[in-house]
Amino acid sequence: MSKIKLSLKGLDCAHCAGKIENIVSEFKEVKSCTLNFAFKLLIVEYSDLNEEEMINKIKETVNKLEPNVVVEKYSMSGGKNNPRTESGHGNSNKIKLSLKGLDCAHCAGKIENIVSEFDEVKSCTLNFSFKLLIVEYSGLNEEKMINKIKESVNKLEPNVVVEKYSMTSGNDMQRSDSGHGCKDGCCTGHEHGHSHKEDEKKENKFMNRILENIQLIVGIFIYIVGIFLGEKSNISIYFFIISYLLVGYKVIGIAVKNIFKGNFFDENFLMTIATLGAFAVGQYPEGVAVMVFYEIGEMFQSYAVNKSRKSISSLMDIKAEYANLFENGNITKVSPEEVKIDQIILVKPGERVPLDGEIIEGNTSVDTSALTGESIPMEKKVGEELLAGSINITGTIKIRVKSEFEESTVARILELVQNASSKKAKTEKFITKFSRYYTPVVVFSAIALAVIPSLILPDANIRQWISRALIFLVVSCPCALVISVPLGLFAGIGSASKKGILVKGGNYLEILKDLDAVVFDKTGTLTEGVFRVTKIESFDEFKKEQVLQYAAACEKFSNHPIGKSIVDEYKLSKQKDIDEIEVTNHKEISGMGISGDIEGNNVLVGNFKLMKENNIKVNEIESLGTIVYVAVNNIFKGYITISDKIKKDSKEAIEALKEIGVKKVVMLTGDNKKVGEAVGKELGLDEVHSELLPVNKVEKLENIIESKEVNRVAFIGDGINDAPVLARADLGVAMGGIGSDAAIEAADVVLMKDNPLALKEAILLARKTNKILWQNIIFSLGVKFLVLLMAVFGLANMWEAVFADVGVTLIAVLNSMRALK
Incomplete structure (x- = not known):
């Protein structure tokens, strides 16, 4: 049985991906076939064909379905799970970009798809929760790649700021200083520091929100005045128009821009058409009301989504913001990324351990709950290892760094979690595929509802049917699913x-x-994997000490728990220093044991299979422990019993x-x-x-x-x-x-x-998470289809349509957050 991984560059159709997977699975040579649509990665297990024949057969099938898809052999890049095609030149580069201000899940999906289409891009994943774009590419330098991505993002989302990402406290908040903490000393005592520039940004952001809300409040006030004046008053129409422009200017502006880009199915365009349509048929109050409640709903939805993302990100708040580098008796506060292997760092009580290392001075207790979920503190002393992400509770300690930040435990955890969104669940794939068809189907249904009844039914009121069609447009956005399912x-x-x-x-x-x-x-x-020697037996002229010595000498290079337990037992016996015992021709025999020459004698140390393989006469020893047999010059000389604990x-x-x-x-x-x-x-x-x-x-x-x-x-x-x-x-x-x-x-x-x-x-x-996802799917689609059905029979109004859009989305997002508990 052979296994091959193929990159399907240019595969954009989830439906076609499913067809490819099904057809390849039916090959008589294929035992299993999986197509990861997110990574465009086909994994095939097969027999009876060589690799080249298998690839050619798959290529032929793929090209019949998708002529523009390029099938290439895939190889792992850097030991990570990101695919990379073997183009025969250069290595892939990887970059992480922070997309500040990205609040629309639908737009996030568009950005991911567009960047994935770049010729230079091997793989692209956008983690909406972290606002993090992870791109693997080749053929361009980093600066040009970033600029190309920025250009594409700004076309779709002009207000989104694209910046190179760096890990700060495990979330997507970028630091604006040099990474060395506040110079005014405001960060002392704990790692959760901040820069004054960030404070200024927060203040500016807060002021901008107030200004936006004032405009909305003024628009609502003018709308109420228009209602008070009455629909029949000519003056009230002007109030409604002014109110509409104040409340909906952003939505209208984005819709106009998107029209020039050929994007007719985003919710800004649909809301603009629906509300202008209401104006066209004389429903001025309804048209303004739809835009008002849409904006209010979007405001609460944005707050809920951002709150949810911060809740998720806070779970990953396990990276220390700084390290206290100890050199020549001086302490310097630096970024963890700057610390090298074998350098000494100081960790005070209350601080988070920034890097993996060994304690060389001091004793303490540490909180490892962020890494292991274990709430009980662990006692640590000199000589013991300490993992990055732990919190030092009691004593001040010095640590000798054993690995650089990129290889530390905390970095590995953050990498795993950040990349988790690239491996999409079937439910998420279903929603992605469903949303592609749902919106166009509902929009064309709206057109049909506006036109067909007016042509077929006698005495049909065309304004009435247009009004019903407008409800279809409001309900047609699949945001509730597109946001809540990945978020859940x-x-x-x-x-x-x-x-x-x-x-x-x-x-x-x-x-x-x-x-x-x-x-x-x-x-x-x-x-437990913690073995200890419980019995030693020797035969002939051999002594127990010799059995232990020969076994320990052979096992001294082993990392296996059994080998370590023998070496530990030998050290306790206080015999000759184990490093002074010369072992030549040392060889590990997989699944059996070790052979080597000691003092001119050939020694075999291992299990019964090793003895049998070398025709050594010995009866298999019955014991509840693990038996390590020792033979010298092909003669059985003794055994060691080692026990483990459940x-x-x-x-x-x-x-x-x-x-x-x-x-x-x-x-x-x-x-x-x-x-x-x-x-x-x-x-x-x-x-x-x-x-x-x-x-x-x-x-x-x-x-x-x-x-x-x-x-x-x-x-x-x-x-x-x-x-x-x-x-x-x-x-x-x-x-x-x-x-x-x-x-x-x-x-x-x-x-x-x-x-x-x-x-x-x-x-x-x-199981809980899956249950929540399906609650969202059933609730969202159920409400939408109910409102659509009611609209056909004239039983639904614009208020219900707005609820079926933003109201349902808000409820689904809040429900998704139950998965955090």
């Missing part, structure tokens, strides 16, 4: 991150809610998963059968598969996936050997935020707190 998904992802559960995309939230089988790795996942929450986690509807819970382990079965029995697992090599784990997982008993399967592991299995599962879950980078990269969900019980929390949160 991101709220769910943000809420999960606050609880120490990192979900890499909305699509993984959807898979989480449907899980009916969970497959666990054993060591470090269900067990995590205190593992049993509860298994029971909890079954309670919420997971049908099957399985464990895969490389440990011996007896140990595996003992752990399985104690935890109440449905199946246990032992003595598995990494490749065997993949095979076992595939058997479970292909069985008809279950639909969605998750695999949970923590080690580098688990990466292939994590990638193969429907949902890969990595345990522990400081686990293997390979495991975290391959996983779709990361549980920052090393607790399997967090999976239940993740599943329940995913």
Whole structure:
């Protein structure tokens, strides 16, 4: 079985993407096929053809459906999940831009689509919640790329400011100073500082809002005067016109600009046509009222959306704004990005740890809740590691930096969350596709409603049918869905991150809610992974000390918990310094153990399979622990028993998963059968598969996936050997935020707190989020279709139409925010 990833450059039609996915899936050589429309990425698993033949067959199919789509082989760029086509020249560059003032979700989608079409752009994702545009490109320098994007954004949204993005407290607020904090000392005591320039901007923004609202208030007052004068008064018409212009000048202005750009289906154009139409048929009060309530609704909607985005962004407020660099006895406040590896930083009580490192002076307790969701403070002392994003609670400490900011834990978390919106859920894709057709269909229905009844029905009142058609135009904007669904998904992802559960995309939230089988790795996942030597046995003339010494010497280069436990036990025995024992021809044998030469003797240290492979005479030893066999010159000399401990929450986690509807819970382990079965029995697992090599784990997982008993399967592991299995599962879950980078990269969900019980929390949160999304979809479409139906029979007026537009949007946005709780 082979796997290939192809970039489909120029693929813009979601419907055609679905066709491509379906047709390729039907190839007899294809086992599985997935098309990520957001990334234009086709992932195919196949057999019986070589790679070139498979690519050509796919190209032929794609070109029949979409002649302008370019199919190219895809390769990962920088270890991230952003696709990049292999054009054979240069490397892709990546840039993040902050789009200040972007408040329209519909316009955000347009910007994303337009930038994606640039010839130089490999991938483009616009995170509406963070107002963050992430672009991967080649063929242009950074300045030219930014200018090209600015030009396109300004055509669509002239008031949006495009600036290069930098992380500040985990949200989209850009700092206007040099990044070194306030010079007047107003930031001391805590990292949540601010610049005076930002204060000035906030004051200006506040004044602008007041001026805008004054204009709206004046317009409403003049409208009330017009109503008081009465509709039949000729003077009242002038009051209505003045009121209309004061209230709706922005909407009309944007509509006129968009007409010249060929954009006839945005809500500004539709509202302008609807209200001018009301004026044309003599409904002056109704026309002004629609614009007034539309503006009021937009104001509240904008406030709700911005409030929601700030709530989501605040969940990611985990980056320290500055670091106290300690050099030559002096402390300098600098940006975390400026600190290099092995430099010393000082962290005072109440400050957030800016970078990953090791404590070299001082003891303290730290709050890691922002990273793991664990509210209980952890005690930390000299020699222990501290992760960026933690908050120092008690003592002042000095830390030696172990990684630069871009590679720190906090940067990785922010990167995962920011990129989460690029992996769109099926629900979100459905809404994107639906909104493309909904507005044009309703607009043309409005035209038909205005014209056809007037031609067909006897004594038809054309003004009456035009009035009904205008209601259709007001209801035709799909904002409630376009805004609330992505916002709800991101709220769910943000809420999960606050609880120490990192979900890499909305699509993984959807898979989480449907899980009916969970497959666990054993060591470090269900067990603590903290091994200790419990027994040493020796045979012939060999002593126990020699068995331990030879085993420790071979394992001293190993990162495996079992190897480390043997080395730790040897150090406690106070024998010869382990570094003085020379080991030559050292070799790791995957899934079996280690071989090496010590003092002229060939030594084998590993499991029973290693002994059997080398024809060493030994009976398999029965024990509840892990047995490490030691052979010297092909003669069995002794063994070491190593025991692991089941995590205190593992049993509860298994029971909890079954309670919420997971049908099957399985464990895969490389440990011996007896140990595996003992752990399985104690935890109440449905199946246990032992003595598995990494490749065997993949095979076992595939058997479970292909069985008809279950639909969605998750695999949970923590080690580098688990990466292939994590990638193969429907949902890969990595345990522990400081686990293997390979495991975290391959996983779709990361549980920052090393607790399997967090999976239940993740599943329940995913189900809650999905429920909220469908509440919004059903409510929004239900109200809109009801008002449209009422309009046909003359039972709806403009007030109800405005509610079906901005009122429904406001309610849907507020409902989406329940996912944060």
